[in-house]
Amino acid sequence: MSADIEARLKDLEHACRLAGARVTHQRREVLRAVVESSRHPDAQSVLRIVRERMPTISFDTVYRTLSFLELHDLIDRVQGTGGRTRFDGNQLAHHHFICTMCGRISDFTSEAVDRMSLPEAALKLGIAASRQLQVYGVCRACERQEGHTYENQEQ
Ligand SMILES: [Zn+2]
Ligand SMILES: [Zn+2]
Incomplete structure (x- = not known):
C-alpha cells in the first residue's frame, strides 16, 4: 500500500469520526479506487474496480459512497465529456x-x-x-x- 493511500485512509477515518459515521469497508475501497486511479473514473468504472475486491457491491452503494466522500472533501467531482460525472482523488x-x-x-x-x-x-x-x-x-x-x-x- 502506498504512503499516499495510507494518508488518505487516515483522512477518511478523521472525516467519519467528525461526521459520526462508521469507517466501512465500502468507504475504504471506494476511496482507494478513486485515489489509486489517475484516470478520473466515473461511477461505473469505480464499480468495476471495487468489484474486484467486493464482488457483491451494488452500483447504488458505490454511488452513495462517492457522494459521501465528496461531501466530506475526500474526493472531487469533475465534469467529463458527454456530461458524464467523473471523480478526482488528487487533492x-x-x-x-x-x-x-x-x-x-x-x-x-x-x-x-x-x-x-x-x-x-x-x-x-x-x-x-x-x-x-x-x-x-x-x-x-x-x-x-x-x-x-x-x-x-x-x-
Ligand atoms: Zn484521447
Ligand atoms: Zn484531476
Whole structure:
C-alpha cells in the first residue's frame, strides 16, 4: 500500500469520526479506487474496480459512497465529456487536460497558471479562493491513432 493511500485512509477515518459515521469497508475501497486511479473514473468504472475486491457491491452503494466522500472533501467531482460525472482523488492543486475524443482527463500542474493575475471581471464577482484550468483537445494517444493535427483550446 502506498504512503499516499495510507494518508488518505487516515483522512477518511478523521472525516467519519467528525461526521459520526462508521469507517466501512465500502468507504475504504471506494476511496482507494478513486485515489489509486489517475484516470478520473466515473461511477461505473469505480464499480468495476471495487468489484474486484467486493464482488457483491451494488452500483447504488458505490454511488452513495462517492457522494459521501465528496461531501466530506475526500474526493472531487469533475465534469467529463458527454456530461458524464467523473471523480478526482488528487487533492493537490492541479489542472486538467480533457481529451474530447476518448474522454481521458489527465492532471498537470503549472506555477504560471497558479500565479496568473485574474481578470477584473472575475474579481468583481467575488473573492477568489482557488482556480482550475481545463484544457480541451486531443490527447497524444488519440492524436497518434487518428493522425490528427492538434490544436489547443482554452476554456
Ligand atoms: Zn484521447
Ligand atoms: Zn484531476
